[in-house]
Amino acid sequence: MTTRVLVVDDEELFLELLSRTLSTEPAVEVVGTAKDGNTAVRLAREVTPDVVLMDIDLRSEPDGIEAALRIKEERPETGIVILSAHSDRRYVTSLPLEESQGWAYLLKQTVPDMAAIVRAIEGSKAGMVVLDPAVVANLKPRQQSVVARLTPRHQEVLELLAQGYNNAAIAQRLALSERSVETYINVIYQALHLTNEPDIHARVKATLIYLENSANKH
Numbered sequence: 001m002t003t004r005v006l007v008v009d010d011e012e013l014f015l016e017l018l019s020r021t022l023s024t025e026p027a028v029e030v031v032g033t034a035k036d037g038n039t040a041v042r043l044a045r046e047v048t049p050d051v052v053l054m055d056i057d058l059r060s061e062p063d064g065i066e067a068a069l070r071i072k073e074e075r076p077e078t079g080i081v082i083l084s085a086h087s088d089r090r091y092v093t094s095l096p097l098e099e100s101q102g103w104a105y106l107l108k109q110t111v112p113d114m115a116a117i118v119r120a121i122e123g124s125k126a127g128m129v130v131l132d133p134a135v136v137a138n139l140k141p142r143q144q145s146v147v148a149r150l151t152p153r154h155q156e157v158l159e160l161l162a163q164g165y166n167n168a169a170i171a172q173r174l175a176l177s178e179r180s181v182e183t184y185i186n187v188i189y190q191a192l193h194l195t196n197e198p199d200i201h202a203r204v205k206a207t208l209i210y211l212e213n214s215a216n217k218h
Contacts, residue, residue: 002029003027003028003050003125004029004051005028005050005052005053005121006031006032006033006040006051007019007022007032008034008035008052008053008064008067009055010055011055012035014111017111027122032046036058036060037060037063037064037067038067044078045074048075051125052079054080055084056083064082077102079103079124079125079127080103081104081105081124082095083106083107083108085108087107089138092131093211097129097208097211098208102124102127102128104128104129105130106132110132116163122164128200128207129162131162131211136162138216140214142213142215146209147214154184157170159210162207162210167185192209
């Protein structure tokens with residue numbers, strides 16, 4: 001089953017490049033493009049995409065965040081992938097991540113990494129919170145936080161989980177068995193008091209706890 005995607009960006013060349021690149025992905029169908037927030041909200045209503053890729057810095061009103069919130073209000077099940085030039089965690093935490101599921105935050109510089117784009121699309125569609133690899137790389141756990149008390153290996157697994165990797169992909173990245181990854185994740189959930197949560201909710205809450213307990217390195 002393909003994922004229906006609406007792409008929104010006010011830079012025409014970037015919009016065309018991203019749409020064309022996404023169209024080469026067999027699991028993705030671009031069902032529309034928009035250059036401003038009002039058009040994005042209208043098209044989301046008309047073409048009912050599974051996911052909206054939304055530029056955060058639309059140079060008109062409503063901006064990307066406001067347009068995304070309007071889309072979410074009308075269609076809560078729609079995944080939103082925010083495209084931004086800002087890697088600072090405060091831009092990520094400005095999103096209503098705890099109020100509604102299905103958000104991803106990607107940097108525009110990541111667009112050439114189609115695997116990361118697809119992870120964000122699929123993750124937001126599934127109701128998860130997905131962070132850009134560069135955002136994660138710029139974070140460090142605050143001293144004495146619950147995340148800081150995890151072992152380096154558990155922190156590594158949590159970072160990959162926050163980037164939208166599933167268990168099989170984490171196992172491949174770390175040269176581990178899937179069973180080992182499951183064990184690591186279970187330990188993380190225990191440390192974060194998430195053992196009674198359904199898997200998707202646990203992953204979302206683990207990512208939010210990771211964000212809450214981290215600061216920018218610089």
